[in-house]
Amino acid sequence: MQNDTAKIAVRKFLIKSRTAKNSGTSLPDFYSYSLAVGDGSGYEFSTAHEGRITGIRVWEYSSSQITGIQLMYDGNWTTPVCLNYGTPQEMTLLDNESIIQISGKHYYGYIYELMFVTSQGRSLKVGQPYGDSFNFYPTHDGTLPDVFSYSPAVGDGSGTEFSTASEGRITGIRIWEYSNNYISGLQLMYESNWTAMVGVNYGNLMEMKLYDKESIIQISGKYDSSYIYELVFVTNQGRFFQVGQCRGVSFNFYPTQKGSELRFLSGRQNGWGITSIGAHWALIRNYATLVKMIY
Structure with missing residues (x-):
């Protein structure tokens, strides 16, 4: 199912959830990490940026694997990860809306499906239900x-x-x-x-x-x-x-x-x-x- 025109597709999907609790005092930032799934070959990437995520773009190649992703932070799009080739789908978040869950499918060399769920019950689903399932969601310093x-x-x-x-x-x-x-x-x-x-x-x-x-x-x-x-x-x-x-x-x-x-x-x-x-x-x-x- 791999295509010659999209050989450099996303081979590793890594999500790092960074959360901060502001109380007017100096508190450490709290993090949780959902372990990466997928083959993991190719180059590392990170979408880390200042601000809060306000939009998502995902490219899918010809009803096959995910070829590229891009996030918006406070109105500014990051550099596309991998290729902006294929069919893009996009979701802009509403005020006070955030991403609270990511699920999807992966198989051997690629990520085939991504689904983002928000705190307001909306979702963006891109790709094909092909391969092994995964499900990412946050924890808070192990206390939630x-x-x-x-x-x-x-x-x-x-x-x-x-x-x-x-x-x-x-x-x-x-x-x-x-x-x-x-x-x-x-x-x-x-x-x-x-x-x-x-x-x-x-x-x-x-x-x-x-x-x-x-x-x-x-x-x-x-x-x-x-x-x-x-x-x-x-x-x-x-x-x-x-x-x-x-x-x-x-x-x-x-x-x-x-x-x-x-x-x-x-x-x-x-x-x-x-x-x-x-x-x-x-x-x-x-x-x-x-x-x-x-x-």
Whole structure:
């Protein structure tokens, strides 16, 4: 999958999270480091710069590996890392918004997928679901619990990427099933607002509204080489919502931290149905505390 025109692609992805706590007194800076993943050949790089990160650009070469990255600090873009060749995708952060999680895929010589998640529930996802999964999130001098976890996507993964990330807590689910066959579309409600449709709203529609203080704590189902065929959502109040057919390989998603709940779904859809799906979990009540303590 390596291409002659992009031989000098990003071979090592290294994230150093620098956080500072300002209290008017002289305090040391607090750091945490998510260990680098990937082959690690080629030249070292660092995007370290003064100020706070306010934007991200990522280049992907022809539906293949990540070829370049660039960060903006307080309105100023850093020098591009590696090549600004291929298809760029960009996200500008809002006021008081920060990056709190990075996940993705790597395989042998390259990074193939990157997903940045912000403190306001937004995300930027670039690349292909190819290779081994990784998940980066901050700690604070070892004193904060790990509040984020990611259940890596299952399924073929063809088509266009999606993410349901939005502000607020999940309060409802809609799933469309095509003619007693595969899952054709899905939609989540955050607070009282439905997200944009993922896939197509064609076929049999089933819907579940969550009660006050109810949350999704487990997702299971079935998939085969083409589509997701079954989805089962389980809540912390013992209720469940099941849609689809018992066909294919089984999967089971759940958070790694006690008390966490579903934050958003990501994956791919090809215009006919959902081809892959993964789950992102968080300890919601710690969001504000986490951001306040880190920054």
